[in-house]
Amino acid sequence: MRDMLGEMPVHRGEEGLKKDKLMPTVTIDGQKVEVERDATVLDAAKKAGVWIPTLCYHPAVSTSGSCRICMVELDRGDWRQLITACNYPVRRDIVVYVSSERAERARRSVMELLLARAPESPELKALAERMGVKSTPYPTVTESQRSCILCGLCVAVCEEIIGRAAIGYAGRGVDRTVAAPFRQPSEDCIGCGACAAICPVGTIKVRVHEDQQEVEISPFKSRAKLTVCRQCGEPIGSALVSERVLAKVQVSSEEFSELMRLCPKCRRSKTAAQLESADTDRRKVDVKAAKEQMSLKK
Amino acid sequence: MSTIASKRLNCAADLERIREQLLSLRVASAKSVHICTGPGCAAKGSPRLYELFCEAVKEAGVDVEVQAKAVGCHGLCECGPIVLIQPSDIFYQRVEEPDVAEIFRETVLGDRVIERLLYENPTTGEKAKSADEIPFYKAQKRVALACNGVVDPTKITDYIAEGGYGALAKVLSVMTPEEVISEVEVAGLRGRGGGGFPTARKWRSCREAEGSPRYVICNGDEGDPGAFMDRAIMEGNPHSVLEGMLIGAYAIGSSQGYIYVRNEYPLSVECLKQAISQAREIGLLGQNILGNSFSFDIRINRGGGAFVCGESTALMASLEGRTGEPRAKYVHTIESGLWGKPTNLNNVETWANVPAIINNGGEWFANIGTERSKGTKVFSLVGKVENTGLVEVPMGITLRRIVDEIGGGIRGDKLFKAVQTGGPSGGCIPAEHLDARVDFDELTKLGSMMGSGGMIVMDEDTCMVNVAKYFTDFLQKESCGKCTPCREGLSQMLHILSRISRGEGEVGDVEELGTLAEILEGTALCALGKTAANPVLSTIRYFRDEYDAHILDRRCPAKECRGLFRYEIDAEACKACGICLKNCPADAITGEKKVPHVINQEKCTLCGTCWEKCPFTAVKKV
Amino acid sequence: MAEDDKLIDGIVGRYDGEVGMLIPMMQDVQAECGYLPVEQLRVLSKRLEVPLSRLFAVATFYSSFRLAPKGAHEVTLCMGTVCYLKGAGGISEAICKEFRVEPGGTTRDRLFSFQAVNCVGACAVAPVMLVDGRYYGGVTPSSAIEVIYGLSPHEATAEKEGAR
Secondary structure: OHHHHHOOOOOOOHHHHHHOOOOOEEEEOOEEEEOOOOOEHHHHHHHHOOOOOOOOOOOOOOOOOOOOOOEEEEEOOOOEEEEEHHHOEOOOOEEEEOOOHHHHHHHHHHHHHHHHHOOOOHHHHHHHHHHOOOOOOOOOOOOOOOOOOOOOHHHHHHHHHOOOOOOEEEOOHHHOEEEOHHHOOOOOOOOOOHHHHHOOOOOOEEEEEOOOOEEEEEOOOEEEEEEEOOOOOOEEEEHHHHHHHHHHOOOOOHHHHHHHOOOHHHHHHHHHHHHHHOOOOOOOOOHHHHHHHHHHHO | OOOOOOOOOOOHHHHHHHHHHHHHHOOOOOEEEEEEOOHHHHHOOHHHHHHHHHHHHHHHOOOOOEEEEEEOOOOOHHHOOOEEEEOOOEEEOOOOOOHHHHHHHHHHHOOOOOHHHOEEOOOOOOEEOOHHHOHHHHOOOOOOOOOOOOOOOOOHHHHHHOOOOHHHHHHHHHOOHHHHHHHHHHHOOEOOOOOOOEHHHHHHHHHHOOOOOOEEEEEEOOOOOOOOHHHHHHHHOHHHHHHHHHHHHHHHOOOEEEEEEOOOOHHHHHHHHHHHHHHHHOOOOEOOHHHOOOOEEEEEEEOOOOHHHHOHHHHHHHHOOOOOOOOOOOOOOOOOOHHHOOEEEEEHHHHHHHHHHHHHOHHHHHOOEOOOOEOEEEEEEEEOEOOOEEEEEEOOOEHHHHHHHHOOOEOOOOOEEEEEEOHHHOEEEEHHHOOOEOOOOHHHHOOOOOOOOEEEEEEOOOOHHHHHHHHHHHHHHHOOOOOHHHHHHHHHHHHHHHHHHOOOOOOOHHHHHHHHHHHHHHHOOOHHHHOOOHHHHHHHHHHHHHHHHHHHOOOOOOOOOOOOOOEEEOOOOOOOOOHHHHHOOOOOEEOOOOOOOEEOOOOOOOOOHHHHHOOOOOEEEO | OHHHHHHHHHHHHHOOOOHHHHHHHHHHHHHHHOOOOHHHHHHHHHHHOOOHHHHHHHHHHOOOOOOOOOOOEEEEEEOOHHHHHOOHHHHHHHHHHHHOOOOOOEOOOOOEEEEEEOOOOOHHHOOOEEEOOEEEOOOOHHHHHHHHHOOOOOOOOOOOOOOO
16 A cells, blocks of 8 residues: 555655756665666666666667566665666665565566466576576466567567557457457568567567568568578568668669668678779778878877 | 526626526425436336326426426435435335325325335334435435435536536636645545545646646546446536536646546446536536636546556556556656646546535535545445445444444344455455444555445355455456566466365465465556455455365355355255255255155255255255 | 448547547447457558557457457356256257357357356256346257247347447
8 A cells, every 4th residue: 555655746846846856866775876867777777787687678669667577675764665677767866775685575476477477488487597586386377378478578669669560469467468460460560570589588489481482470470571682592581671671761872772682691792792893992001100190290 | 497507607607697597496385306316226217217207297287386306326225216305305215116106196296205115214113204314314424425316417407506516616716726726635635536645735736747738537437346436426416527627627727628437337428428518508618617718628438348447547548549558657647647748637526525625615624534534435335234325424434333324234134244345456344343434544454445435245154265256356357467466466366266265275375375465565567456465365364264264174164165065954944845856966865755855965066956946944054 | 441431431530530539439330330340440540540459459458349249149058067967068069069159159140149157056947048148947959959049130139339
C-alpha cells in the first residue's frame, strides 16, 4: 500500500520545483554520480560502473519497464521503495541501493519466475548465472512460445526503428504472445531480422531457405525473397530491405545501386579493382613529415 | 416541463429562475409515485411496474394531480421492487404487477396504507411506513445517493428543481478556481475509487502542471465483482457526475472531459448520454457556460471488456485506442497523462460528492467521518446477509453496524465468518475484527482495504481457500500480462491453490504463497498487480487453520471443496425412500425399504447428487 | 471490397477519424457484422493509418471482441466428473462428428457455437447440455443431436450488443 501512495503526485508548486535540479546527484551503493535531469537510474548506474541486469531495456527503443529484472531500492527517508532502474527519471538528488538484500532478492525472484517460464533459453540461463541464480524453485506452469519472455523488444524495434509494425502483441495475461496479425505470415514484414537481432533470449531466428531463395523469420513464419549477389550468387539478405534502402537513399549514381546488388565480399573486390585502375595520382605520403610541415606553417 | 429547460441559460440567475418556475409548478397537494428502476429492482421487472403506473396515471384523468416517476437505485435491493409514494413518504417493498392497481386506488387516491406491502422488521415484527423507520436506512447518511429515489434521472428539470447545478452556478459566478480547490481541501475529500488520494491535492497539482490542454476523466470502469455503486450513481443521478466534473474542470483549467464506462454497463452509457445531451441543450455544457468564459464538454467512451482498464494509466491507454496496459507512474498522469497532457482522473462517486461540498461547504463535509477519512462512502452490501443492497454511511462506522444493523445479520441460522472488502485488491476480515471502523486506513491495517466499496458477507459454509482461489483465478484471467511478477506470479499462486483445493497440497505451500505474495507486492508494475495477493494473504492470516486442514488432513472444514469432505446418511433422519439410491451414478448406496440407506465411501464419487435429491435432508456433509 | 469501404468510411467519419476512438470504431464494426472480419480490419487499418498489428492486438486484448462469428445458438456440454462418468465424452464426440465442429468452435453455417465446460452444477440430471441457457438433462448422443437439429437458424442468441 505504501508503494501506491509513494508514487502519487507531489505538490509541484514552489516547494516542489525548488527541489528539482538541472544536474542531480545519484548516490548509488555509496558512489556519487552527477547526471542530467531526467536521466534514468540505469544511466546513473552505468556511469558509476555499477551493473544492473536488464532484459526488456534497449537504448534504441522506448522503455516499457515490464520485465522487472532491474529492480533497485530508492531511499525515501523512513522507508525504501522498490523501483525499476531503467525508467525511473532522476530529477533531484536521490540515494539508490543496488546491492541491498531486498533489491537482490527482488531481482532474483523475478529471474526465478522467468526461468520457470522459459527454461530452455541459454541466454536467459547465462544472465541468471551472472545474477547468482542457479535454478528456479518453480514448476513451469505457463507455456511460452520458444522461451519468449514477452519483453516486447521485437515489437518495439519493428514499430519504432524499422517502421513496419509487422508484429505485435496478441491476447492478454498468461495467453499473451507476440504474433503477426491473425497469426498469419505478415504482409508488412520485410525480413530484415531486426527482431531476431534484438531478442535477448534467442526466441526469434532468421532462417535462410537457400533452395527457395527466401529468408524466414521464425516463429512468425513471415518470409521475404532473398537478393543474391550478381557476382557470386551468395545470398545477401532480404530483397525488400535492399529496395527500401535504395528508395530511402537519394542517390543519383548508378554505381551505388550496382554495389547494392553485390555481397560485401564482391563489393570490396569491386571497389578495390576500381581504385587500382583509377586515374589518380598515387604517391606515398610521409605522415610525420606532413605534420611537421603543417605545424611550421602555423 | 420540457419547454422550461430548452432555452439556453446565460447566467446563474437564469438557472435560479428556472428552478423557481419548476418549484412553483409543483402543486402542493400533488401525489408522486416513485418506482425504483435501479439495477436490482430492474432485474425483478420494475420497468414494467413503471409502465403500469404511467397507464394508471393517464387513466385517472386530468383532475387528479399525480405523476409517476422512474427513479434510481434506492438501496434496499433485497426487498425490491421498491415503490415510494410522496409526499406521504410511504415505502412499499416487493411490489408486483397485480399490486399496481391496488396501490393506485388505495394509497395514491385514497391515502390508505396497504399493510402487506410495508417492510416488516424480521426480529420485532414491526411494520415501517417510511424508509427512515427501517433499520437498513436509519444508520445511513446519503450524500452521493441523496437524489436516488427522488429524482428522475432522465429529466434534467428534476435535478434542477432539487437544486441541481446550483453549485456550478455558485462556482462560476463568485468563486475562483483556487477557491474551489480550497473548499474541496477543507472538505478533505479523498478518491472513492479505491486509491483514496486527496482530491484537492490532485486538482491543484494538475492545475499547476505544465502543458495544455488539460483533461478531466471520470472512471466508470467499475470492475470489482459484487460492486455496483457507480452504476447506481450513473443510472440514478447522472447529472451529479456531470456537475462534479464541470466544477473540477473549472478548478483545474480543463475544457475537455471523458467518462469511461465499462462495456458491461450499456444502460449507464445511455443515461449519461441523455444527461449530456440535455445539459448541452440548455448550455450547461459547451461554450461560455452560464455567461462565464469557461467552456467544457464531455465525451463518453465504452470499455472493451478488461478489468485492468480500471487502473488510470490503462484507462488512458484505452482512450488512446491502444491495449489497456498500465505504465510506470514515476511521472504521474497529472503531469503527463492522456496524450501526454496533464490529466486528472477521479472515480464516479468522487465526482458525485463535489456539488454537495460546494453547496454545503467543505466544513460540513469534514464534520462527517473520521479524522483522516471525511464524508460518506457508498457500499454494495451483498452475500449472505438478510438485506442486500446499496448503502451510504459516514466513514468510521463499524463493520458490525453495517453487517448487523443495516444488513440485518446473517441469513438463515448460519454464523458469520468473514466480510470481503475491496474487491480483488482487498481481503477478508473475520468476526474478531467486526468492530473495526470502516475508512481508508483502518481496513488496510487489517490486511484488506476499503477499495471501491464492495462488501461481500460470508458465512460458515464458505471455504476461505476457495475464496482465495476464486480471486486469484479472476486476477489471472484479467491480468494484462505486461509485467513478469503479475503474469507469472499469479499463475504460480493459482497452481498452488488449485493443488491445495484438490487435496494435493504440500507442506511449505503456505510459505510459498507468502513468498510469491511478497514478490508481487514489491515488483509488480501497477497497483492491481501489487495488491493481487491480498485475498491470499488475508485468508492465510485469519484462516490459516483452513489451509492446514486442506494440506495436512486433506479436509475442507467448510465442506465446499469437492473431494475433501464426505457424504454420510444420517440413519435417524433417513426415511428409506430410495431416491438417493436410484439417482446415484456410481451405485454407491445400499438400502431397502424401511432400512436406512448407507453410502459406500469407496464407491462414492462425491458428486453430491444424493445430497441434492434427498427430500428429508438426511444426507450430511461430513 | 466496396461495401467494406463504405461501412468503414461511415464509421471512421462518425468519429472524425480520431485514432483515440479506435475501440468505439471496432465496437461499431462488431455491432454491424456480429464479429470483426479480417477484411474490415484491413480497411480500417488503411483508413486510420494504424498498423494492422495494433488492431489485432486490441481485438485480442479486450474480451468483448470476437474474431470469429458466433453461432446463432450456444450449445454447452458439461464435462464435470459425473457427466463424464455418464458418457459426456461420447456425446461430445458425437456432436463434433455430426456437425463438423470442435469444442470452442462454431459450425460453418453458424448455427451454433459449441463449448465444453467444467461442471454446471446439475449433476443430478447428468449428462447435462445447455442450449441458449436452457438445461437439458439426461441427454444421450442421439437425443443431444436431435435437440440441435431442432434449432432454428433465425433465432439469435439473446444478447445485447449496444453499439452507440
